[in-house]
Amino acid sequence: MGNSMKYRLSARELAYCGLFGAAALLCPVIFHLVRLGHVFMPMYLPLLTLAFFVRPLPAAVTALVVPILSGAVTGMPPFYPPVAVFMSLELAVMSALIAVVVIRRPNANEWPVLVPVLLFGRALYVALVYAFSLAIKLPAEFMAGLSLLAGWPGIVLMIVVIPPVARLRRGRGRTAVRTSLSISDVPKAAFFDGIAEKWDSWEDLPALAAKLAAGIEELGVGPEETVLDVGCGTGNLTLALLARLSPAGRVTAVDVAPRMIEEARRKIRDARVEWHVADVRHLPIPDSSCDRAICFSVWPHVDDWKAAARELGRVLKPGCVLHVWHLSSRRKINEVHASAGEPIHHDLLPPAGETADLLSRCGFRVTTAIDEEERYLVTAVREGRGRK
Numbered sequence: 518m519g520n521s522m523k524y525r526l527s528a529r530e531l532a533y534c535g536l537f538g539a540a541a542l543l544c545p546v547i548f549h550l551v552r553l554g555h556v557f558m559p560m561y562l563p564l565l566t567l568a569f570f571v572r573p574l575p576a577a578v579t580a581l582v583v584p585i586l587s588g589a590v591t592g593m594p595p596f597y598p599p600v601a602v603f604m605s606l607e608l609a610v611m612s613a614l615i616a617v618v619v620i621r622r623p624n625a626n627e628w629p630v631l632v633p634v635l636l637f638g639r640a641l642y643v644a645l646v647y648a649f650s651l652a653i654k655l656p657a658e659f660m661a662g663l664s665l666l667a668g669w670p671g672i673v674l675m676i677v678v679i680p681p682v683a684r685l686r687r688g689r690g691r692t693a694v695r696t697s698l699s700i701s702d703v704p705k706a707a708f709f710d711g712i713a714e715k716w717d718s719w720e721d722l723p724a725l726a727a728k729l730a731a732g733i734e735e736l737g738v739g740p741e742e743t744v745l746d747v748g749c750g751t752g753n754l755t756l757a758l759l760a761r762l763s764p765a766g767r768v769t770a771v772d773v774a775p776r777m778i779e780e781a782r783r784k785i786r787d788a789r790v791e792w793h794v795a796d797v798r799h800l801p802i803p804d805s806s807c808d809r810a811i812c813f814s815v816w817p818h819v820d821d822w823k824a825a826a827r828e829l830g831r832v833l834k835p836g837c838v839l840h841v842w843h844l845s846s847r848r849k850i851n852e853v854h855a856s857a858g859e860p861i862h863h864d865l866l867p868p869a870g871e872t873a874d875l876l877s878r879c880g881f882r883v884t885t886a887i888d889e890e891e892r893y894l895v896t897a898v899r900e901g902r903g904r905k
Contacts, residue, residue, distance in 0.1 A: 529787065530571045534579045537567035541583045545593055558671030560584060560594075562678060564608050565635075568615035569627065569683035572786070576616040580608035603645045611638040627680035635672050639665065705818060705860050709750075709774035716751045716780065728844050729757035736840060736896070742808035743767040745832065747797050748815025750774075752781025758811075759787055769802060771795050798824040802832045810839045816872070817854060817864040826879035835901030839881060841872055843893035850893070869895050 544559035553559075564583060568576040588594050588601035595601060614634045618625065646664045650657035738744060740763035746755050749770035758768050771793045772778050778792050795801055797812075798821055810829050812819075819825045829839050843850055843866065851865045869888035872895045877883055881897035 530575050533567060533570045534575050537563040537570075538579050538583050541579075542587050542590075545587065546591065549593065557674050558668065560587065560604070561608065561671060561675055565611060565615065565631070565675060566679050566682050568612040569619055569630075569679075571616065573613045573616040576612040577609045580612040581605045584608065599649065603642055603649075606645065607638045607642045610641060611635070627683045628676070631679055631683075632676060635675060639668050639672065642668070706773040706775070708860050709772075710776040713751065713774060713776035713780045716777070717753070720753070722753070725753065725844070726757060729754060730760065732842065732844070733757055733761050736809075736811075736838075736842075738762070738809060739766075741765040743769065743806065745800075745802070745807040745810040745829075746770045747810060747812045747829070748772055748818065749781060750777045750814075752778075752785050754811065754813045755781060755785060755790060759785070759789060762789065764789070767791070769793065769807065771797065771800065798828055800828055800832055804831055805834045807832050808834060808837050810837075812839070812841045814843055816841045816843075817850065817866045818861060822872075822875055823879060826876055826881070830880045830899050833899045835899055837899055838884075839876070839897050839899065841876075841893070841895040844891070845893070846890045847888055847893055848890075866893065869893060873897070 540563035541560045544562060548557060548559040560583065564580045567579060582605075584594055584601045584604040588596055594604050611634050614637070615630060618630050618634075643661045643665050647657045647661040650660040738758065738761050740761065742762065743766070744758050744762070746758065746768055749755050749772045752770065755768050755770045759766075762768070766789060768790045770778070770781065770790055772781075773794065773796055775794050778794060782792060793801055797815075797819055810833055812825075812829075816822070826839075833839060847866045847868065854861055854864045856862070869886040873883040873886040876895065876897040880900050882900055883895065883897045885894055885896035887894040
C-alpha cells in the first residue's frame with residue numbers, strides 16, 4: 518500500500534482548476550458590464566466553489582493566482598491600492614480552509630463549512646486594509662469599515678449560490694462507504710483501526726509508489742478493468758490503480774478496518790472508487806462483477822484462506838485473475854508479524870506453493886507462483902469461459 522509523497526494533480530483536479538479558474542476570470546467582466554462587480558464579489562464565487570471539489574493545495578494556488586492574473590490582464594482588481602494582493606491572500610486562505618474541512622469531514626453540510634470561512638476571510642481582508650491604511654497614513658478605521666460594508670452583498674450571494682453547487686460533488690467526487698460488518702465481527706479490525714493514522718508514516722511512500730506502478734504494469738492491469746483491492750488499507754494501491762486506469766476503469770476497495778478506509782478517503786476523492794468495510798470472506802459485491810482481484814499485503818491476515826478464495830472466485834468473472842502479492846519476502850513478512858504481538862503475531866504467510874495448491878482446489882488455475890527475497894506473487898485465473 519503506497520503512494521508517492523510528490524504532490525501530483527489528477528486529471529480531474531486539473532480540469533476543475535482550469536474550469537473554475539476561467540470562470541473566475543470571466544465573471545468579474547460580466548458583472549462589471551452591469552456595474553455590479555464591486556457589489557457582489559463575482560471572482561469569489563467560482564474560486565470558493567472550487568475548494569469543495571479539489572484538495573487544499575490546488576484550491577489555494579488557483580485562488581492565489583487568479584486575482585493577480587486578472588489584475589495584470591484587465592486591471593481588475595487593481596494593484597494600487599493593492600486590492601489584487603489582498604484578494605489573493607484572502608481567497609487562498611479561505612480556499613485552503615474549505616478544502617481541508619471537506620477532506621476531513623467529507624459528508625459535512627456545505628453551509629456550516631462555508632459561512633465561518635467567509636466570515637474569517639472577510640475579517641482577514643478588513644485587517645489587511647486597516648494595516649495598509651495605517652502604513653500610508655489614511656484613516657484606517659474608516660477605510661476598514663468601508664471594506665467591511667462593501668463585502669456583505671457578495672457574502673450573501675455566496676451563501677446562497679455556492680452550497681447547492683458544491684453539493685454536486687457528493688454524487689461525483691466521493692462515494693459513500695458501505696459497511697457490512699462491525700468491528701466486533703472481525704477482532705483484527707480494532708488493531709488496524711488503532712494504527713491507521715500512523716500507517717503511511719511507516720512507509721517509504723515514493724519507493725513504494727514506484728514499485729506498485731511497476732508491479733501493476735507487470736500484472737497487466739487494463740485501463741478499463743474493474744479491480745477489487747482486497748485489504749485496501751490507507752489506499753496506496755488504490756491510488757496506483759487509479760493512475761493506471763482510464764475514466765472507464767473502476768476500483769472496489771475493501772477493508773475490515775473502518776479507520777483505514779477513512780484515511781484512504783481523505784487522500785482519494787475519485788468517483789471511480791467504491792468503498793466497502795467488509796470481510797473478504799463475505800463481500801457485498803455481485804457475482805462475476807470484477808475483472809481482477811488483488812490481495813496486496815493482506816493474505817496473512819485472512820483467517821480462512823479457503824473461504825476467501827471461494828468468495829473471490831464468486832465475484833471474479835470467469836477467465837479473470839486473482840493476485841496474492843507482497844513486495845517483501847515471506848521470511849521478512851513472517852518475522853515482522855511474529856514480533857508484532859496480538860492479534861496478528863500468528864498471521865504468517867505460507868509458501869507460494871501452498872497458496873497455489875489452495876487456489877487450485879478452489880476453482881483457480883495457477884499461472885505464477887513466485888517466492889523470492891524481494892517479492893511474493895501467486896497469480897491464478899478463475900476457471901470457466903471468460904474474456905480472451
